Amino acid sequence: MTHILKTLAIVAALALPGAALASSDDRPVAEDVRASIVTTLEAQGYQVFTIESERGGYEVKAALDGRLWELRLNAAYEITRTELED
Template sequence: MKKIILAAALAVSGLALPAHASDKIDEATQAKITEQLTAQGYEVRKIDSEDGMIEVYALKDGKKFELYLNEALEIVKSKEES
């Protein structure tokens, strides 16, 4: 019973973070990605994280793209959505 109470107390205090919390992309990195991709002609719509990579949803030349960036913020994979 004490373990349950302790776990609940940690969760409420914010010390027990969900496993995916480390996947959050901070605002400074998001701003850098947006600036970089805008310079390449993309209109960034959403920045997320998936499978350890940064996933960016963007438009360019009227087409939708899913871009995957590595830790160095380099595009390593690009998918055009229909």
């Protein structure tokens, strides 16, 4: 039992710096950027719900044809990845 607790403590200690590093890149999206992203995606038929800054680009939750999508956009607001949400 003591071995398991030590192992869990080590795993937790190693995971925390990585979590802090992953979230340190996230920052609020400026209103002009938000407006540009919404305009760009609405022109493609999307209804935008949320926009977050992430890893030098943006993560967007949006609907298209009644389905919810998670989109990844680069700094030029181009879709680089799409994932259908369940």
